[in-house]
Amino acid sequence: MILTDEEGKRLFAARGVAVAGEGALLGRISIRLDRDRRCHALVVERDGKEMSLSIDPFTGLLAFVLRRAAKHLSVPEEARASFEALVRVLYVLALSDALRVEIDPVLARADGAIAVGGVAMEFDRIARFRHPEWAEYGERLPGTEAEQAFMRLGAVAAEPDPHGRIVAVVSGAGLMMTVLDMLTAMKATVRCVVDMQGLPLQGVEVMRSIFENAGRMSPKITLIGGRFQAPVADRFAEAVIAANKLAPLTGRVVTWIAGNRAPEAQAMFAAAGFEPHDDMRAALAAVAKDR
């Protein structure tokens, strides 16, 4: 959830930080999640030179980290206390599920206060269950209209080519990426690729919504695919076929189903007039031949 500059500034002002005003330019500071080191990182940048300082999750923000950051930014001695207070506010926000808090520019005022020139802030949308106060920001979803429509259902979509002819709806993030990679390598034009996440077995109405979203993109070919570990491929096929009666897909529908009860699913798809495959490569080749 991304906040606007104004919303960000309000958050800082509410915590006693000076906002805007005139002052000497110090640079930029941010706190981000360092996923590979499993910690937060305080990143300070002045004159194009960036320094990243890890914050140990067991100790929190220690004084030496603040001193190194202040030195890198050449914070005037009289502004040190104000600067440290500002960084502590950043860290408090990071501990309140902010993924990234960035202040650009940071200004040193003549009265010794450090002021916030601009704020960019993003909160972890997943953590909204413990932040009822975020309701005031509303539901802001990233991406295109089509991507947002799938996201509202609980799926994840990416729309690489608005002129593409193919929509691929698959079960699994890895398959979402693999299908896009392989179709792209075959020079096929993919309008949208969707990972259904946990939706495949949530019934006909959910599947109908997925098909309605896909149908709005008027695909020439729709690929539906997945490998099922639990014995449910036939249940999935049943939901797909029922949904297609309620919200019919235009163009060819190619399916690739593998795993538990896949033969039953393929027979159902064949009877419904789809083009079933039991091999992903064959299904993608069938999709790409009509690119």
Add this chain to the structure above:
Amino acid sequence: MAILTGPETRVIVQGITGNVGSGFARRLAASGSTVVGGVTPGRGGRQVDGLPVFDSCHEAVTATGADTSFMCVPAPFAFDACHEAVDAGIKLVVLYIENIPFLDALRMTAYARARGTVVLGPNSAGCVTPGRVNLSELDPKFLLKGNIGVVAKSGAMCAESANYLREEGLGVTTIVSIGGDPVLGAYHRDILERFEADPETKGVVMVGEIGGRSEYDAAPFVKTMTKPVVAVIIGGSSPPDRQMGHLGARLGAEEENAPAKRAALAAAGAHLGDNVTEVGRLMRRALGG
């Protein structure tokens, strides 16, 4: 041998009284794992399919000797549940749960590492050693037992890798899904080190994806390995600034993208495939078959 689990592994399911937890308790036990009970705070004393339910991990460990947890609690409770498991002495935690806040994942994985507990996930499909222990969503009936280790973030890529290995007559020792979230308990290198040390494993398939540095950081270790590594990086065609299913799969800095990861792994001597359908053929060739 295999890795992470053995015949002595004793499993509890945290969140066993929920639909997902009870379903997994049945599935894991049915596929040969020694499931000794489960934990749901406030439900101690009950039974699920004949398995005892405990109020806490400490009670479960004391009563059953459990050393492994398959965790299915709702995401808001995962932070507490994972810390409790580690504190109780559990040595392997599979975080099957998705949608755990990044801040929680950061803290619980750091805590687990400091205490010597291996965490797979969040958003991990688990790990499975066919014929011995299943701590995953994969159905072992589709897996061929053999000598190849598999490590991937994605559960789907674990299953696909096993499928394309099987096409070449190659089976697996252990399959490990490390999870698709940005902050993980174990990264590729952690698992590669275990496969390298495992005498039963003769080669490793590693499937990586865009986002994070896990694959890039694994490359120096790949260079030192005595066993062939077949590597695939997925997501290279992804549009910029899009989350590709996994929360962690998003194009970022240069070393987080597919070309840099492929280049680093190629320079380290890995056998690179363009996509997962090639892993069996490449491994067969790497093994000299």
